Amino acid sequence: MTKLYDSLDRIFHPQSVAFVGISISNPFHWTRTFWYSCREFGFQGPLYPVNPSGGELDGCRVYKSLDEIPGNVDYVISTVSAAIAPEIVRNCARKGVKAIHFCTAGFDETGETATAGLQGELTRLAGETGIRIIGPNCMGIYCPSSRLSYGTGFSKEAGNVGFISQSGANSIYVIHEAGWRGVRFSKVVSYGNACDLNECDFLEYLTDDPETSIIALYLEGVSDGRRFLRLIEKAAAKKPVILIKAGYGEAGARATATHTASLAGSDTVWETLCRQFNLIRSKNAEELVDLLVTLTFMPDPGGRNALLIGMGGGTTVLMTDEFERRGFRLPVLPESIRQKLLGFSQLAGNMLRNPIDYSQNMIASDELIRAVDILTDWDEVNFCVGFIRPSQMPPYAWSFMQKWGHSMFTAYRGSRIPLAFICDNAVLPERHTATYSIWQEFVKARIALYYSYPGAAEALRLVVQYNERKQGA
Amino acid sequence: MTKLYDSLDRIFHPQSVAFVGISISNPFHWTRTFWYSCREFGFQGPLYPVNPSGGELDGCRVYKSLDEIPGNVDYVISTVSAAIAPEIVRNCARKGVKAIHFCTAGFDETGETATAGLQGELTRLAGETGIRIIGPNCMGIYCPSSRLSYGTGFSKEAGNVGFISQSGANSIYVIHEAGWRGVRFSKVVSYGNACDLNECDFLEYLTDDPETSIIALYLEGVSDGRRFLRLIEKAAAKKPVILIKAGYGEAGARATATHTASLAGSDTVWETLCRQFNLIRSKNAEELVDLLVTLTFMPDPGGRNALLIGMGGGTTVLMTDEFERRGFRLPVLPESIRQKLLGFSQLAGNMLRNPIDYSQNMIASDELIRAVDILTDWDEVNFCVGFIRPSQMPPYAWSFMQKWGHSMFTAYRGSRIPLAFICDNAVLPERHTATYSIWQEFVKARIALYYSYPGAAEALRLVVQYNERKQGA
Helix, strand or coil: CCHHHHHHHHHHCCCCEEEECCCCCCCCCHHHHHHHHHHHHCCCCCEEEECCCCCEECCEECECCHHHCCCCCCEEEECCCHHHHHHHHHHHHHHCCCEEEECCCCCHHHCCHHHCCHHHHHHHHHHHHCCEEECCCCCEEEECCCCECCCCCCCCCEEEEEEEECCHHHHHHHHHHHHHCCCCEEEEEECCCCCCCCHHHHHHHHHHCCCCCEEEEEECCCCCHHHHHHHHHHHHHHCCEEEEECCCCHHHHHHHHHHHCCCCCCHHHHHHHHHHHCCEECCCHHHHHHHHHHHHHCCCCCCCEEEEEECCHHHHHHHHHHHHCCCCECCCCCHHHHHHHHCCCCCCHHHECCCEECCHHHCCHHHHHHHHHHHCCCCCCCEEEEEECHHHCCHHHHHHHHHHHHHHHHHHCCCCCCEEEEECCCCCHHHHHHHHHHHHHHHHCCCEEECCHHHHHHHHHHHHHHHHHHHHC | CCHHHHHHHHHHCCCCEEEECCCCCCCCCHHHHHHHHHHHHCCCCCEEEECCCCCEECCEECECCHHHCCCCCCEEEECCCHHHHHHHHHHHHHHCCCEEEECCCCCHHHCCHHHCCHHHHHHHHHHHHCCEEECCCCCEEEECCCCECCCCCCCCCEEEEEEEECCHHHHHHHHHHHHHCCCCEEEEEECCCCCCCCHHHHHHHHHHCCCCCEEEEEECCCCCHHHHHHHHHHHHHHCCEEEEECCCCHHHHHHHHHHHCCCCCCHHHHHHHHHHHCCEECCCHHHHHHHHHHHHHCCCCCCCEEEEEECCHHHHHHHHHHHHCCCCECCCCCHHHHHHHHCCCCCCHHHECCCEECCHHHCCHHHHHHHHHHHCCCCCCCEEEEEECHHHCCHHHHHHHHHHHHHHHHHHCCCCCCEEEEECCCCCHHHHHHHHHHHHHHHHCCCEEECCHHHHHHHHHHHHHHHHHHHHC
């Protein structure tokens, strides 16, 4: 492994953490986020709150300064105001700290004279002291294996997705949303203004990281284009890479500048880059989540032949449109399988084609399970997608829908082909709880779950296209 | 008004309804749907259950046949099996019934020899007897003004949207989803196989209907292309028309054939048609709902200059991308307004641009309200979109998000420009209930509410494009 890999791996796995600038008086203050998260996560080493007021926090001694802490401090999470940041770096250097995560905003992204030079000062100090800095203006590290976290409620289970996100809020959204659908992360870093460690460093690290097999990037800009090109080519050759490049137009570029002081760059350049290196380009955070679900649970559907099984004639037609519009094929159900199904099915023959509308007469669960078992054995199809839509059900049929979802789940077990299930997010609270319990069944069984028809079809298209290009290369 | 208009208007407003084929023994049988719906809706005239078994249903006498009913019967909802359908038409003719809605499937859409000729027989009988037929294989009529309905839980309030849907399930989805977001319908008809009354008849009726000012169509095919062309041109000249043409590709066409026995037709033809007559083309049911919300609550945003106010730097960037990618502009906030805001805002200056990231430091509600008041007075923007995303919020900030939504709602009242609000559908049940209460505030105040960033941006783009083309013509 490279020197950079080793040094970043130590940063992702610190032995002790100090929380500099944490509020002692106000338990609801935002500076408590990291403290609560690391404690909830069960961080193994010592956690030191630091605040000039001293005192006690959750049964722990509050140190008035870093110098006061008796043991070593590997990692500092700083929530002090921007003006004090350089001083913190100097204090950290004295203490032998390896890395600092500056959460606070108020640096180059403000574009104001009052703060001019502050961020440059951090960059200079990082170089001078050898301390590595994450940020400023970011959420830092979420790493289940070291129990470092910036969100209470994030999964403690480690996975194979590495996510480099310039934005904190977008990273929280993705960790939550993908997490609720069963995706697990090796490392996530929200790195903001990148005064020292930047997207290139993290990309190099995750490319070499044995715990990471899928890389996702949310970028607002790139600091060193030449190095980025070299690294992204290497990363994409080793692992699937999903990229959101934010800041599409004029106002978007203005927004990235004021958000993380990034230069957005032309969209055409990014489009070309994605084609050249076979990056999976994602348009937004929702799509990124759908893509992570697909890469995690259906990494290679193996082709474009789809089997669609849903409820409702019109729904089935629209679902088919979403897939055909994206270059998928729905092979015609062979007569031999049709006959087998007609042998026991109460369904009208016209519904037993592909797509299959398995809804008529509120059929019995065991019939559906038996039919899906036979259908998923059909060797002409590469994958199967089942789907229901809570809002199309009248109240009296609602419990039937739940049963249907459960039957599909039962039928899915032991299937030969990759499977996905789509169930819309229900609007009415009383229906939402029931919908959630259907989702949970699929998520726990590690089946790709989606909330929208176009969302599922588009993610599958992008992943299948990725695999086709990879094999063509 | 035309003769067709009068005859259809009578069908949409019957004085009495008979439910032929309704199950008397099983309260959960699907044939009860219409009975429950019309009763819940408070249909004013007599409702007659008809079943050879006789007896009583919910305190009403069950008639063994139509002949037994003492009074006139205007409208029959038939759920008898396909084979008996022709006999029902003859019985209805004897009774002087004006129209029959055949719900049951099992006609031309099966493509089977056993049922061949049955649907043709209905067409022939309609011509012979003068009785008009809706269906078969459909859900019939939802008309709040006459209290005719096929869904319990549909809104009793009448509105201005007329929806012609070949599919029953898709129509229920749209009525529910658009209804939960405040859209109200004048008339909805699910007409299935169209053995007699078809999309052309209903289109002609809604074009002339004074209660309908927006027309939506979900079509799987068209029976008389020449007449349809003439009518769609006339309709689009009078009212905005949204069209979903389902059955895009090979399997989609197969699915429409087996669903409603429709011939799908080439997609290019439909695309040309939409351009020529300035129809708003919708790709799927979710988008149709977003479009209905937009046309109902922001019928003409008046231009492409957007003001975006949200929470979170990265979120704001991605939201801007969704709008700029679709040809919207975000004018730069003038220095005069910036200075006004900086006079009282705790927000960092860089967040006060356009888009506006109004999240820092968990600012006070009255500050946000005051800022939004000033911002929506800015004369350079045509409309304003506020947005929050529940999943990007850590648990400790969740209650802040609710407060933020409420403040935006308060600030919106009395605004000069059209407004929209986007709040994702929350995944966790405990958050969902809170999200639902935020939505309800906006919906009740008749503000355009969306659940997704791309969804909102795309619906606004389609509506703005519609208005531009209309004005250009």
